[in-house]
Amino acid sequence: MHTKVALVTGASSGIGQTTALKLKSLGFTVYAAARRVERMQMLADAGIVALEMDVTNDASMQAGIQEIVSRSGRIDVLVNNAGYGSYGAVEDVSLDEARAQFDVNVFGAVRLIQLALPHMRAQRSGTIVNITSMGGKIHTPLGAWYHGTKFALEAISDCLRMEVQPFGIDVVVIEPGGIKTEWAGIAADKLLDVSGSTSYASQARAMAESMIGDASRKRQSPPELIADTITKAVTARRPKTRYAVGFGAKPMILLRRLLSDRAFDRFMRKATGISGQSS
Template sequence: MHSKVALVTGASSGIGEATALKLLAQGYTVYAAARRVERMRSQADAGVHVLAMDVTDDAVMRAGIEEIIAKSGRLDVLVNNAGYGAYGAIEDVPLDEARAQFDVNVFGAVRLIQLALPHMRAQRSGTIVNITSMGGKIHTPMGAWYHGTKFALEAISDCLRMEVEPFGIDVVVIEPGGIKTEWAGIAAENLLKVSGTGSYAPQASAMAKLMINEANGNRQSPPQLIAETIAKAVNAARPKTRYAVGFGARPMILMRRLLSDRAFDSLMRMAARMPRSAQRRSCGAAS
């Protein structure tokens, strides 16, 4: 029997790298895709097939899928992990940057799904794993465009799940909480560049400090926890539709479900220790 074949995007570090190595250890033929392939030598040495791929380049994505089919003859698992967080006040973030965030986090994932589905339908089997975030269920200050992409991918996954179920294809959403990767530090740095001066500076400074403190703290979960969850999902006969995993994911999603909009807003402001001057002072506001 041939081993199952998996494609993991955003695999040069963090969750993507951990997932590629985990699936490899479980006997999968793994193709790991990223822009920074120079960082993937250890994966290649371990037996992972490394692909140079920019998920905003249609020709490159098409060539990558074609290479996988030509070499391995099938594609059983697609893990859409490529993504980044561009934080900043809505007023400050240029629309070109907002579009770029959607191009990577949403349209890149959807295009790979479109390219993979004909092969999965022909097999009458397959699993599509979309990495969203607890940020696809909650909101934080300065994160509108990032959260917008994750909310969008959650909704797309729900629609896709119903469409492909008749073909024996599963769609799984992974909602990581706080994970110890480069993500938070990069997002905080970008936030300060975009909104670190001007009207939104107090909020931006507070939020960036929270992100950096969380990134440098000991409470963040390791990326291997997400990799193990993905492996569990793709090997299950009937996987869950969603897995909320990692530091803070389940309690934060639960609180968002239970609290009113304004109550959750207040919780987020307190968590970020927003300065009073950056908060609206109102009494008795309705939810």
């Protein structure tokens, strides 16, 4: 039996960091990738290989996969966790920022899949884990580009799953709900920077508060919950195709399925506090 080899992106904090540590504790050889390698010293101290990788830079990704294969001879698990939330009104968000959101959340993940697949096909096994969000199944105000990337990654994962099944490769989607990480604060700051002084300012302020206010933070789930779910999926003989976990994930996805578009719009406007806001 060989030691399984895993690559986890976005590993400098939150879900990625916790997942890397969890996989290491289970005996995996773990490569943790992020742009800020200095933030992964704790992982390096735990025996995890820290890779400097920018998922918007093709040479960086190629070098990372090559290093993994050169050092370990294989790659068994790819966890595409790198991502961020770009919020702001569609009217306000520049197309350069929109492209950047897709570059990180979609094209970076897909390029790593392309680079890992030849090795997984050769060994006739592997698991690709794409971290989407409950935001890949629902929509929230002022989050068009973020949700667009998550909807896209959900669809790509479904198509990919059928393509690689004959080669013994599994594709798993993880759909987190509200999680205690840096994500919400970064998304809220970006939202206020983009739309905090435009015609959508009052909506932006309400939405930002719904992201980072005390009421929201108290209900968020710990990143360990997502790490445990990822490890459950990659160690299962036959993993589920999707795992919706964390605060609000299952009920929100179910609610979206049950409600009409306009009924869900009304619910979401009220839940985020933007109901009646226009300027």
